[in-house]
Every structure is written in structure tokens, then in C-alpha cells.
Amino acid sequence: MKFLRNTWYVAAISTEVDPAALFHRKILDTSVLIYRKADGTPVAMHDRCPHRFAPLHLGTRVGDEVACVYHGLRFDCAGQCTLNPHGGGATPANARVRTFPLLERYGFIWIWMGDAPADPARLPDFGPLDEGHPNAYGATYMHLKSNYELIIDNVMDLSHIDYVHGEIITTRGQLSPLTPKLTETASTVTSRSEWTQQPALMIFAPFLPDPKASARHFFEITWTAPANIQLSVGAVQDDRRTLDLDNTTGQYDLHTCTPETLDTTHYFFATRRNHLVEDAEYNLAKIKAMHVAFETEDGPVIEAVHAEMGTDDFFGLHPVLICNDTGPVKVRRMLRRMVDAEQQQAAATPAVGGRRQYAVAAPTTEQA
Amino acid sequence: MKFLRNTWYVAAISTEVDPAALFHRKILDTSVLIYRKADGTPVAMHDRCPHRFAPLHLGTRVGDEVACVYHGLRFDCAGQCTLNPHGGGATPANARVRTFPLLERYGFIWIWMGDAPADPARLPDFGPLDEGHPNAYGATYMHLKSNYELIIDNVMDLSHIDYVHGEIITTRGQLSPLTPKLTETASTVTSRSEWTQQPALMIFAPFLPDPKASARHFFEITWTAPANIQLSVGAVQDDRRTLDLDNTTGQYDLHTCTPETLDTTHYFFATRRNHLVEDAEYNLAKIKAMHVAFETEDGPVIEAVHAEMGTDDFFGLHPVLICNDTGPVKVRRMLRRMVDAEQQQAAATPAVGGRRQYAVAAPTTEQA
């Protein structure tokens, strides 16, 4: 399946792009350079000099500009060539690098890879990640040899957790018998489960009044395009409390995927918990433990599935679907409709120089 | 060339599949899971959960069943889903895994990958491997980066042995001048050579009356589809004796190949000798020496040929054929006729769900 392009993907964790970096990452099969201006604003551009195609990240920073490693051509943050040190020094009008609009929010740098104007309003609201003590927030990155939709599947359908994961997040068989409650909007799919288990999920039990006692739990998982899954999970032992993050010991997570290629994916994860919020040491240990779980438990299974499938045509392999697949299947179908619609729109839009020319203002870079 | 499918291939040496194993191997481009029931009977199935395509060998044994690592679906030896731990627990009627008929004979587990009913009678008789003292039998396995037909060629035409191998099996130039005598049936090709050398083949000389004296030798090599070559070889110093295994110091070998892909092959070898039959230490040393010879002498040459050819279209490269090629060329042509016939039959047979529906009883699993 082609990629959805006119949408926001995470390009990097904010901290991956330090002030001095010429950070680079391949996104949707395109090499991207990201760096920060002196004022901290991140900028992104095609990581390819338009002269002789050297990767710009091999070059050097010159103030807010970047000089190509090969022949010293210099480009500003708008991708325009500002210096040609050769011959008369004329800078050809077409000596410019494609830039990509960025947004920096929720601890991530988000990128818009499409030709249509970047629309900040299209970035879903993950505000809770930004609200609270810094020591209650963590983010991490994994690289997986897998199509990104398999990772979406994995988070949209948590019925795997008692099988793939260990003691730390087992529901002790309580989750499997449930069929999640699904709700949809035009652009989202939400799956919600509630259950009781004893003891509680081990990530929460130590923070409950009686760590060994039974507790009510909930998952609420919402997919938004292209590959964001916001997952809230909590546990409570007071029966009068509502099952939401305001009333439980829990956490607000974001899983989000950025295709590197059809066969490899950048997998980003951010989490904010509502307990022990000032403990820096616990915070580090927690994000590290979650990273290890992804790398050693989810990752190998997802990569093995990808290798065994040998294609990204999931439905073409005629999967046997069971009740818990309803959520991820809705997501796959909604994403496919979005991609198809975008492809049809693109086919109807004039292209100049390889880029679709939409009848609207040019993309802008914005910092939140 | 496509693979012959309605035939028996070796899937594993019997000892590779221990009672606890979820053994897996790719055969004819298909991932296969093999394990033993509590009673020891081996079973084989597609190593792919029909739900979300996780390799089943990553899962766990539950009695004679296997539980998928990803979501815990459980499958019995017939490939039928017996447990869906999710939602209401209904097991979809189509939740079944394709199984493959097996036969366990001659120290190997044989598999039938085709859609036509498995026919145990189609397994050639290599009975002599089973008859005799256990310490006179050995088997080994090599993985080669080569098309399987190059390995068949290598064994069907032993004129290479004085060039590729060392002192241990040199014929001292006596084999090369001979043109093997070929005989054919509708489904076999046999090549026989007889010669005299002094001293005898070093693998036999120590067991002859006069290790330094001349001895008469024979090779008899019979190919049966798809990729079995039964090779008998012996030496004798009594001129009144017939050149066969009953009358010489010799061994009965089976070389057999199972394509992993068109470019990689599982190469199995079994041998039974008729001398020093109770000596366990000698037995181990002998099979180890043969393994090392394959790995360090035949293997590198065959892999280099494969890499240099860059295709499996041997005849398309217009080889210069000499007298000793008659045997392997007959085999290549007979195998091609069998594959063509099978393809034509398949094209004429209705397919349901990707499998040809032959008008006969379903395949059965049998243990010899």
C-alpha cells in the first residue's frame, strides 16, 4: 500500500536533535535532514544537495545554514541556495532543496511529507503528554524490520499481552474473554475494555491501597491517522471511582509509527503517568523497561510476522479474523480509504517538478 | 524450474526433531513446523498461524498441540484450531493450518509438500539403511547456497572425485577414463562403474586382506525423483567375488536434497557400512569425516558454480558436455519432464483456496 503523505508523522524525539546536530532519518523512502536553528526551531529538508546529490547531513553548520560537504554550496532554512563559491558565484534559481514543514509538540518533532499544504490542525491533540511534571514523562524510539501497519495492529489489539509479555503487564487471563467496545468517527477508531483482576497490573499494583487485592482496570485506545495510537490505561480499587485517568492510577501513552520503507519502521513511544510524578529515577527505569519490552517481546514477534508474510497485503493472505481483530481491521480499512482518496486527489492535481501543485498557500514551518 | 511437489522430500534427520522441539525448516519456499506427538509420531504443518501469521515454532507445546506465541490460539496435529481464548471463544471454521503428510524412514522424516494425496508407495526403498547394527549407520546435514540440481549433478557424476577430494577417496586416476554404464527405467537413472586401483580406496583399504595391494571396485548410483541418489561402493581383492555389497567391503549411501529455495538447499546424507559395524567411535569419526569433506571440498565448488551461473537454467548456459555428463543430464531431463507433467496436471485440476483438489482421498500421516 502506498503511504499516506498529507499528514503528520513523527520524525524524531525532540531530544534526538540537539542544537549542533545535522540529524538525518529516512522517512517514507525519502532521506530527510533535520537540524535546529540558533533559536531552537527545527527545520527539515531533503537530505540531498540538488547539485550533485551528496547527503547534506555530511556537511557542516554555518549559522542557521548548512554547507554541502562536496562542493560547499550553502542552503538556508527555506532550502534556498545562498552561496555558490564557484566561478562567478551565481546561485542558480533552481538551486533549492525541498523543505518539509515541522511541528514540535508532545516531545516529538512532527513532519509533513506531502505536497498539500501542511495543516497544523491535522495533528491530533495529545495534550496530556505536555501537562505535568517532567519526571512523569518519557519517550523512546525503536527501529523495526516490519511494515508499520503490523505495529498498529499490535497496539490496537491488546489481546496479545497475556501471551507476548511477562508478569509485569499480565491481565491474568482477564482481558482475553472480553470483546472490546469499539467506537468510530470519520477519522478515528477507539477501542475500550474494562475488567477486574487480582492482583492489579504489576505496573500499578504497588501504587494502589492494597497491592495484592483485586482492582478494576480499563484500556482506552484511539487510533488517528496515519499511525498514532493513544492508549490510556488505569487501575483503581475504589468501586465508586470512574474508570478514567482522573480517577485511577494510570498512564497516558502514545504509540506512533513512521514508515522508513514498506519493510522498516520507526516506532516512537511516549508516556506520562499520574503517580510518583516527581521521581526521576523511577521515570528513567520505567521508560527503559518499556523500551526493553518492545525490543525483546513485541519486536521479535512483529518482525517474525513481517518476514513470514513477505508482503504488506494483509487481506490478500486471507487472515482468519477473530473478535479482537475488529479494531485493527477497521483501522486498516479506514487508512486504506484515506490513502486511496489521497491518491485520487493527487491524480487530479497538476504536478510541476514532481510535486503536486495544490491551489493553496505554500507549506509553512511552525514551532509550537 | 519449478519444484516437483507431489513427491517425498527429506524434511529432517529423525534426531533433529527431539521430543520437546518445535522444529522448523523452510522447504520449497514454505515455512514448515515439525514436532513429535507424545507417542513419538512426527507431525508437520505450515509454520504460520492463520490468524496473524506468526511463526508457530515461536509458540509453545501444549500436549500434542501447539499454542501460537502471539494470541494463544491453539492447533491440534490435524492443524485444526482447538482453542481461541478470546471473546466468546468461538473457533472460526477456517481457522486451520495446512498440514503436510510425513513418513519416518531410514533415519529421516520425509515430507509431502504437494496437493495430490500423499502416496507412501512413492517413497523409494532404501531399506538397507535400516538393516544392521546401529553403529554402522550415520546421517548428517549440510546447508548449501546452491540450487539442488547442482548437488544431484555432483553425485550422479563422480568423475570429480579425483579432482575435488583428497587422498581418502582418490581412485588414483582410474575412474576418469571410464564411461559409466547407464541404465534407465521410467523413473530412475542408474550409473555403474567398475575399476581396479592400487591401493584401494583409502576408506576401504584398511579392511581388505592386503591394504597395499590392488583391489577391484564398483560404484552403483541410482537417482530417483525428486532428488535422491542412492550410491553403493565397494572394494574386494578376491577376484572370484561379485562386485556388489554382499561380496565387497563397502557402504550403502543415500544423498538426498530438499530445496529450501531455488538458490539454497538442504543436503542430507546417510550411510551404512558393512564392516567394523559395531564400532561406535569409528562410526562417529567416519560420518564426521564425510561431513567435513562435503563442507570443505564439494560444498565450496558447488556454491562457486551456483554463484557463477547466476541462474538455474543450466542448459540455457550452453554447457560443454562430456561423456560423464550423460548420467546427470538424463536426470535433469527426466526431472524436468516430471515437473512439466505435474504442472500440466495442476493446471487441469480445480483449485480451492489455493490448493488443487484432486479426486482422491485426503493425504494421511503415517509413521513407519
Added chain:
Amino acid sequence: MKFLRNTWYVAAISTEVDPAALFHRKILDTSVLIYRKADGTPVAMHDRCPHRFAPLHLGTRVGDEVACVYHGLRFDCAGQCTLNPHGGGATPANARVRTFPLLERYGFIWIWMGDAPADPARLPDFGPLDEGHPNAYGATYMHLKSNYELIIDNVMDLSHIDYVHGEIITTRGQLSPLTPKLTETASTVTSRSEWTQQPALMIFAPFLPDPKASARHFFEITWTAPANIQLSVGAVQDDRRTLDLDNTTGQYDLHTCTPETLDTTHYFFATRRNHLVEDAEYNLAKIKAMHVAFETEDGPVIEAVHAEMGTDDFFGLHPVLICNDTGPVKVRRMLRRMVDAEQQQAAATPAVGGRRQYAVAAPTTEQA
């Protein structure tokens, strides 16, 4: 782009092929065996036995012949099978290996891969490499993961040197502002630059009257097909002297590329300097330093460009061209015209057994 075939490529540095070697190298996607006869004359042939396609370099030398590792067939320097040790020993008339004409000049073994008769007159004259003290000559070899045309570009346009290289060959910004003077013939492109810098190029400054003073310099760079670039460079502090190698402290270099595949290249370099010509230690240090500069400075940039391009269709990527590209672009276009002409000629020439039959004498091997 297809390769130019009826032309001379460097196959090896002369010293790479020692008297005992069965040297092999892939050239234009073809495996080539090179070895020296007892009289020292190098011979080249397809590194593939015509019988069963084993690489001949795995075999053994038998006098001036080579015996195949697999079945012992023996071939003479003309590629003719001289011994078939099997059966009656008849050598099939078609049992011959394609040979390739060679010339040994300028410290290199040159090979003619095309079907048209090899024409020694087509080898450009790099005579100055042969003239002078042996300790003033050096040659080296690099393997690059890059299309060969990117390496030609790199040498035809030296405006990169102040950016890619370090202190040792910086022009201190003096080269960039100049537009090289280009001259063309029907089969060559020459680029010449003259400039003044202080101090001189560090490779020459120590040999000038005043190492810290200003000096006039020149580059003269001539491409000849297919991938030879002869580069002369010198510096002088006497204003009355002409800017050529007779009148300056300088060196005469040859950069030449041989495609291994479209994506990998054998890069050869030879140099002769006109100063300190008897110093063996300096000579070794100098060629080693140049090798290291290629490997650590040019090489990584060129390979990164190749990887980023993902194609050999340079113009199809719509490069932004600046003044210094005129030289390499002329070379690319002239080479393309040559390849197109050769392809058209080939299409009009009858082919027998996969080789074009030109109405002229057969290729001959010659040693200079």
C-alpha cells in the same frame, strides 16, 4: 547506461598478478581470470569453465595452462581445452573459454572486453608514467560502492578539493572562483586551470625555493574513453617559467575506473612525480597518503552520493548544474554518445554464440 565495451579498461595493477597467481576480478559484470605465462605475458579469460561453470581461478596452474578444480579439464592460454581426462579423452570442439586481449603498459594490465577486434592504438598514451626513475612512480587500487561515472565526475571537476580534502592539497579558496578552460576533441575533454596561492599546495611547497611564499599553479585534466583521467598538476615560483610539468614541481597522474557492476567500481590510480625521484621511502609514503585520501575523503562522499541517487541516471534526477560541471557533463555526454554508437553498431552486426562477429581479424593478445 550500458558499458562501453570495445575499449581498454584496467584489469589490474601489474604487481597484483604475480607469477604464481590465478588472479580474478569481475569486470563489466563478467568474471575474469588473469595469470602470467612462464615468460611473464599476462593472459585473461572468462573465469568460468565451459563444462560445468566452476570458476577457473579455483583450479591449478599446469605450466602455462590452467586445470579446472572440478573435473580437471585443462585450458591453454588461447582458452582451448587441451586435456579432457574423462572417458576417451576427446576434447569437444566447443570446449573453449573466451579469452580477452590484454596490454601491459604504464604499470597496469589493460583488458579489452568487447567483441570487436582489440585495437592497441585505442589505448591512450600515458607514456610519462613509464619514463623516469622507478622510485618516482606509484600505483594503487580502491574498490568503491559507486557507479564509475561518479568517480569520473569527481576527478574532472576538482572544485571539490577545498571542501573534501584536508590541508595537504587545499588551494586556500583560490581554485573555486575560477572557471576551468575546456577544450575538446572528437574523443577527449580537457580542463585546465591556473591560479596563484600562498603558500603553495602542501604536496609541492617543501620542494619550492621558498616553501612559505606564493606560487603559480596549474591543473590540466584530460578525459579519454572510457574512464581515464590524466591529471597533471604543478607549482612554480619563477614567473618566467611556463606552467607545465617540464617547468614546475609537479606530478603526472592517471585516474582510471573499471566498472565491476553498475553499482561498484575498481578505481586505479598511478602517479609519477618530477622531484625527489630517487627516494623510495618518500615514494611509498606518498602513494600511501594518496590512497588514504581516496579511501577516507573522496570515497565516502562518492559512495554516499551513489546511495542517495539510487540510480545511474544522473540527468534523470535533474541536477542543478554550475560552472564547474561543464567538464564532467561534456564527458558524460560524449561517453553516452560512444555507448549509443557502439550499441547501434552491435545491433547491426551478426551475433554467433552470443558474440558479435565483426568482419575483421580476431583479437590478439600483445604485451608491451
